[in-house]
Amino acid sequence: MTDTTYREAIRQALLDGMEADRSVILMGEEVGLYGGAYGVTKGLIDLFGADRVIDTPISEPAIIGAAIGAAMTGLRPVAELMYVDFAGMAMDQIANQAAKSRYMFGGQIGVPMVLRTQGGTGRSAAAQHSQSLEAWVMHTPGLRLVMPATVNDAYHLLRGAMEQPDPVVVIEHKGLYTLKGALDTARPDAPWGQPATRRAGRDLVILTYSRMLHESLAAAERLAAAGVEAEVIDLRCLNPLDEGPLVDAVRRTGRAMVVTEAVVTGSVASELAAKLGELCFDWLEEPILRLGGEDIPIPVSPALERGSIPSADLIHDTALWLVTRKAPSWAA
Amino acid sequence: MTAAPLANAGALARYRMMRRIRSFEERVGELFLKGGSAGSMLHLSIGEEAVVGLTDAMRDGDSFTTHHRGHGVFLGRGGDPNRMMAEIAGKEDGYCRGKGGSMHIADRALGHLGANAIVGGGIPHVVGAGLTYRNRGTGQISVAFFGDGAMSQGILYESMNMAALWRLPVIFCCINNQYGMGTRVDRSAGARDFPARAAAFGLAAARADGAQVEAVHDAARDLVAGAREGRPGFLEIDAYRFFGHARMDKSPYRTPEEEAEGRLRDPVATARARLLAEGQAAAPDLDRIDAEAGAEMDAALAHALATPPPPLSTMFQDVYAPGTPAPRPQAARLAAILAEELRA
Ligand SMILES: Cc1ncc(C[n+]2csc(CCOP(=O)(O)OP(=O)(O)O)c2C)c(N)n1
Numbered sequence: 001m002t003d004t005t006y007r008e009a010i011r012q013a014l015l016d017g018m019e020a021d022r023s024v025i026l027m028g029e030e031v032g033l034y035g036g037a038y039g040v041t042k043g044l045i046d047l048f049g050a051d052r053v054i055d056t057p058i059s060e061p062a063i064i065g066a067a068i069g070a071a072m073t074g075l076r077p078v079a080e081l082m083y084v085d086f087a088g089m090a091m092d093q094i095a096n097q098a099a100k101s102r103y104m105f106g107g108q109i110g111v112p113m114v115l116r117t118q119g120g121t122g123r124s125a126a127a128q129h130s131q132s133l134e135a136w137v138m139h140t141p142g143l144r145l146v147m148p149a150t151v152n153d154a155y156h157l158l159r160g161a162m163e164q165p166d167p168v169v170v171i172e173h174k175g176l177y178t179l180k181g182a183l184d185t186a187r188p189d190a191p192w193g194q195p196a197t198r199r200a201g202r203d204l205v206i207l208t209y210s211r212m213l214h215e216s217l218a219a220a221e222r223l224a225a226a227g228v229e230a231e232v233i234d235l236r237c238l239n240p241l242d243e244g245p246l247v248d249a250v251r252r253t254g255r256a257m258v259v260t261e262a263v264v265t266g267s268v269a270s271e272l273a274a275k276l277g278e279l280c281f282d283w284l285e286e287p288i289l290r291l292g293g294e295d296i297p298i299p300v301s302p303a304l305e306r307g308s309i310p311s312a313d314l315i316h317d318t319a320l321w322l323v324t325r326k327a328p329s330w331a332a
Numbered sequence: 333m334t335a336a337p338l339a340n341a342g343a344l345a346r347y348r349m350m351r352r353i354r355s356f357e358e359r360v361g362e363l364f365l366k367g368g369s370a371g372s373m374l375h376l377s378i379g380e381e382a383v384v385g386l387t388d389a390m391r392d393g394d395s396f397t398t399h400h401r402g403h404g405v406f407l408g409r410g411g412d413p414n415r416m417m418a419e420i421a422g423k424e425d426g427y428c429r430g431k432g433g434s435m436h437i438a439d440r441a442l443g444h445l446g447a448n449a450i451v452g453g454g455i456p457h458v459v460g461a462g463l464t465y466r467n468r469g470t471g472q473i474s475v476a477f478f479g480d481g482a483m484s485q486g487i488l489y490e491s492m493n494m495a496a497l498w499r500l501p502v503i504f505c506c507i508n509n510q511y512g513m514g515t516r517v518d519r520s521a522g523a524r525d526f527p528a529r530a531a532a533f534g535l536a537a538a539r540a541d542g543a544q545v546e547a548v549h550d551a552a553r554d555l556v557a558g559a560r561e562g563r564p565g566f567l568e569i570d571a572y573r574f575f576g577h578a579r580m581d582k583s584p585y586r587t588p589e590e591e592a593e594g595r596l597r598d599p600v601a602t603a604r605a606r607l608l609a610e611g612q613a614a615a616p617d618l619d620r621i622d623a624e625a626g627a628e629m630d631a632a633l634a635h636a637l638a639t640p641p642p643p644l645s646t647m648f649q650d651v652y653a654p655g656t657p658a659p660r661p662q663a664a665r666l667a668a669i670l671a672e673e674l675r676a
C-alpha cells in the first residue's frame with residue numbers, strides 16, 4: 001500500500017499492464033514524447049519504446065479505428081482520446097465499429113481494446129473540452145464503461161479494463177489527476193463490475209461516480225452532523241451495471257438521489273433513477289431525485305462553470321429535505 | 333519566395349497590425365500571470381503575426397473561422413482588443429459574454445464565424461459560407477485558418493474536395509508553426525508538402541515564408557483574387573511557434589537551440605528591419621507605433637481585469653434563440669418536485 005495520486009495510479013496500471021502483457025500498446029495524441037496532455041503517460045515511451053507507445057497525428061477516427069484493427073488481430077491497444085469531447089470526431093469508430101463487431105459478425109471478431117479518455121469541468125476549458133459524455137457510451141450496447149473516482153480504482157479499473165474481451169471505455173476526470181490517496185495494487189476497492197459502498201448510512205442513499213463522489217462524501221459528512229446518515233455508493237462500473245446492491249440500498253433506505261456532473265436530460269442519472277424507480281417503487285418514500293449538470297453547454301467563466309454543476313451544498317440541502325422535509329432556502 | 337518592394341502605406345499598416353498582435357498576446361500572458369484569465373488554455377500566436385498578410389488581403393464582408401490560436405487572425409480582421417481580452421478573462425462584456433473564452437471568440441459583425449477548440453472543427457464552415465456567397469453571387473469569400481495539426485484531420489480533405497468540386501470562393505490557410513502541442517510536423521506527417529496535398533484536390537496552392545509578411549501578402553492577394561472568381565485556394569504560412577503550446581507548457585520536447593533559431597524567424601522584427609533598410613520608415617516612427625500598440629493593449633488588459641464577470645443567471649441564456657424558453661435551472665426543478673411532495 002502506497003500513497004500516490006490518481007494520475008500516478010493510472011500510469012502505474014499502464015506500466016504494469018504493459019509489463020504483464022507484451023501485446024499491450026498505447027496510442028494517441030501526445031502519449032509518448034509529451035507524456036500525455038495531463039502527464040499520465042510520462043516516461044512510458046522511454047521504458048517501452050516508440051513501437052509500443054505510439055504518438056499519433058491528430059486523427060481521432062483513425063486512432064480509434066486503428067486500435068480496433070490491432071485488437072482484432074492480436075494486440076491489446078489502449079487508445080487515448082485526449083478529451084472525451086473528441087468522441088464527437090470518432091463516434092463512428094466507437095459506436096458503429098468497436099461496439100458492434102462481435103455482435104454483427106456473429107461472435108467471431110471481438111475487439112479487446114481500451115479507450116482511455118477524460119472529461120468533466122473544473123479548468124475553464126469551455127464548451128468543447130469540459131463535457132461529461134458517459135451517456136453516449138452507455139447508450140451503446142457492446143461497450144463497457146468504467147469511471148474511477150479514487151486512486152485505487154484509477155489503478156484497478158484500468159487494469160481490469162485491459163483484461164476484458166470487449167471494448168472498455170475508461171473515462172477519467174480531469175479534476176482528479178492530483179487527487180491523493182492510497183494505492184494497493186493487490187486489492188481493488190470492489191470486484192470488477194461491482195459498485196463500492198464508500199459510506200454506510202440508514203436514511204438515504206446517494207448514488208454517484210467520478211468526481212461527484214467527493215462532493216457527495218463532503219455533503220454526507222455535513223449531513224451526519226445534522227443527524228442524517230447518508231449512504232454513498234460509487235457506481236465505478238456503469239455498464240454493464242450490477243444493479244443488485246443498488247436495489248438493496250434503495251429498498252433499505254426508501255430514499256435515493258443520483259448525483260452526477262453530466263447534463264441531466266438524457267443522462268446516466270436519468271437511466272438509474274428510472275431503473276431503480278421501476279424496481280423499488282413500493283419501497284420508496286420519496287421520488288428518486290436526479291442532481292446533475294444544468295442542461296447547458298459548459299461556460300468558460302469560472303463562476304458560471306462552477307455554478308453549472310452540483311455542489312456539496314446542493315447535495316446536502318436536497319438530501320436533508322428528502323429525509324427531514326426541511327425545505328432549503330433556495331426552494332422557498 | 334522573394335517579396336515585391338514594399339507598398340509603403342500597406343506595409344506600414346501591416347507592421348502596425350503585427351505589433352498590435354504581439355502586444356496583445358503579451359498582455360494575454362500577463363492576464364494569466366495575474367490570475368485574471370478564464371483558465372490556462374491560452375494559445376498565443378506570437379511568431380505567427382505574418383498571417384496579417386492574408387487578413388489584410390481580405391475585405392469587409394469576407395468571413396472566416398479560426399482554430400484555438402486565433403487572437404492574431406481576429407485582430408487582423410478588426411477585432412476589438414477590449415472585448416477580446418474581456419472574453420479571455422471570462423467577463424460579461426467580452427465578445428461572447430464570458431461563455432466562450434480564448435478558444436471560442438466570434439464576432440458575426442466582422443465576419444468571424446468562430447474560433448474552435450476542436451482541431452479542424454471550423455474548416456467545413458467556410459465551405460458552407462462559400463456556398464452562400466456563390467449562390468447569392470455576393471462576391472464575398474470565406475477563409476479557414478487552422479494549424480499544421482489539422483493537416484491530419486480527414487475533415488480538411490473532405491472540405492477541400494467540396495470547395496474544388498463546387499468552385500467555391502474559399503481559402504484554406506494552414507498556419508504551420510511546426511508543432512501540434514509537442515509533436516513536430518516531421519513526427520505527424522508522412523509527406524510534408526502541404527500545398528501539394530491541396531493541389532492534388534484541385535486547389536490553387538502556395539507556401540509563403542511566415543517571417544515575411546509581405547511575402548505572405550503577395551501570395552495571399554493572388555489566392556484571394558482567384559477565390560473571388562470561384563477558384564478555391566490553399567496557403568501554407570511557414571512559421572514558428574515561439575512559446576509553449578498553452579500557458580502551462582514549457583516545451584521540454586524541443587531544444588533551446590532550436591527555439592533560439594526559430595525565434596530568429598520573427599515576422600515583426602523582420603518587417604521592422606526591412607522598413608528601415610528600405611527607407612520606408614524612420615526608427616522614431618516605428619518606435620511610436622510600438623509604444624501606441626503597447627499602450628492600447630495595456631488598456632485592454634486593465635479593462636479585462638476591471639470589468640465584471642457575468643451574473644450566474646446568464647448561464648441559461650443563448651442555449652436556444654431568444655423567444656425559446658431557457659432551460660429550467662436545476663434548483664427550480666428540484667423546488668417544484670419538493671413543493672409537490674410537501675403538498676401531498
Ligand atoms: C479534435 C481535437 N483533437 C485534439 C485536440 C487537442 N489539441 C488541441 S491543440 C492541439 C495541437 C494543434 O496543433 P495545430 O493544429 O498545429 O495548432 P497550433 O496549436 O500549433 O496552433 C491538439 C492536439 C483538440 N483540441 N481537438
Ligand SMILES: [Mg+2]
Nearest residue numbers: 479480511512
Ligand atoms: Mg501547429
